[in-house]
Amino acid sequence: MRIVDFAELHKMDFTISKIAPLRQYWANWSSFTYKERPNCGLIYLSNCEVDYDVKDHPDCSAKRGDIVYAPKKSFYISRFKNSTSDSVNESNFLINFELYDEHGNPFILGSTIKIITPASSSYYHRSFQQIVSLFYNNNTATSRIKALLYNLLTDLSLEFHKKKITAQHYASIHKGIMYLEQNLNSNVSISELAAMCHVSETCFRRLFKEYSGMSPKQYVIHHKISKAQMLLESGSASVADVAAFLGFDDPSYFSRLYKKKTGHAPRSAVK
Numbered sequence: 001m002r003i004v005d006f007a008e009l010h011k012m013d014f015t016i017s018k019i020a021p022l023r024q025y026w027a028n029w030s031s032f033t034y035k036e037r038p039n040c041g042l043i044y045l046s047n048c049e050v051d052y053d054v055k056d057h058p059d060c061s062a063k064r065g066d067i068v069y070a071p072k073k074s075f076y077i078s079r080f081k082n083s084t085s086d087s088v089n090e091s092n093f094l095i096n097f098e099l100y101d102e103h104g105n106p107f108i109l110g111s112t113i114k115i116i117t118p119a120s121s122s123y124y125h126r127s128f129q130q131i132v133s134l135f136y137n138n139n140t141a142t143s144r145i146k147a148l149l150y151n152l153l154t155d156l157s158l159e160f161h162k163k164k165i166t167a168q169h170y171a172s173i174h175k176g177i178m179y180l181e182q183n184l185n186s187n188v189s190i191s192e193l194a195a196m197c198h199v200s201e202t203c204f205r206r207l208f209k210e211y212s213g214m215s216p217k218q219y220v221i222h223h224k225i226s227k228a229q230m231l232l233e234s235g236s237a238s239v240a241d242v243a244a245f246l247g248f249d250d251p252s253y254f255s256r257l258y259k260k261k262t263g264h265a266p267r268s269a270v271k
Contacts, residue, residue: 002107006069007160009109009153011213013102016146016153020097021132023090026080033077034070039096040108041070042152044128048083048091052076057112065121067156071108072098093128095149118159123226126233127152147263155226161211173197173207180216184224185247190216225261228254232266239266 004012018039026048050062055075062068070076085091099107118124131148170177176193179186193216194204205215212219224246231242243254258266 004107006109009157015100016097018098021135022094024092024094025085026083026091028083031079035075037074039098040072042095043068044093047085047089049081051079052113054113062115067116069114093132144264170211172199
């Protein structure tokens with residue numbers, strides 16, 4: 001089966017199928033063995049830690065707040081420890097799924113367990129929680145669940161990809177990338193970003209596209225929609241307030257864009 005670098009996934013056209021989210025509850029020192037995992041799995045460790053014994057690969061450990069990717073057909077033993085789960089609080093969230101490229105061919109994101117320590121664990125905790133809750137409460141919301149998982153995988157891919165910024169190839173545009181991320185509402189131009197980085201506009205556009213898989217404008221929109229999801233789900237602001245906060249002058253345009261990117265209207269995310 002074709003293997004795709006997780007860091008490159010956000011640049012691809014791909015589809016997701018056979019999505020099966022779960023809450024799991026593990027006792028301390030319990031274990032589970034996969035001799036050949038039947039699908040891909042994405043796991044968020046909310047209230048436990050796990051040691052993985054992996055066939056033909058180095059063993060590894062994951063802590064609370066980590067995300068674990070387990071590829072299809074992998075062979076491993078999970079040993080759970082320091083679990084504080086109870087009848088209300090799960091040990092972890094698990095989302096099983098299959099990935100297909102634009103030609104309908106299946107692929108995986110590596111041949112062994114990957115452990116991700118995300119920059120914002122709370123954001124991913126909410127994302128997993130929302131997907132699992134939607135499935136449990138309304139498992140007919142297939143398109144919304146698929147859109148949320150698509151965004152989750154894309155964000156994780158960007159997490160991997162961001163690590164490449166430390167490489168010399170992208171060091172020259174580091175300042176411009178950080179400026180965009182920290183100033184989402186600014187109307188800074190490409191020429192200003194290029195000048196900030198002491199490179200030409202052509203060079204900045206090329207390196208930025210290689211780094212993110214998007215244009216600077218698309219990159220800002222992606223981050224704005226992710227920020228909007230967090231604000232709406234917190235219940236701290238209305239749709240109009242969130243649109244204004246993120247620099248959208250027209251709430252209707254914001255709503256259309258939000259639905260296009262997430263698969264559902266912003267009003268449905270408000271708690």
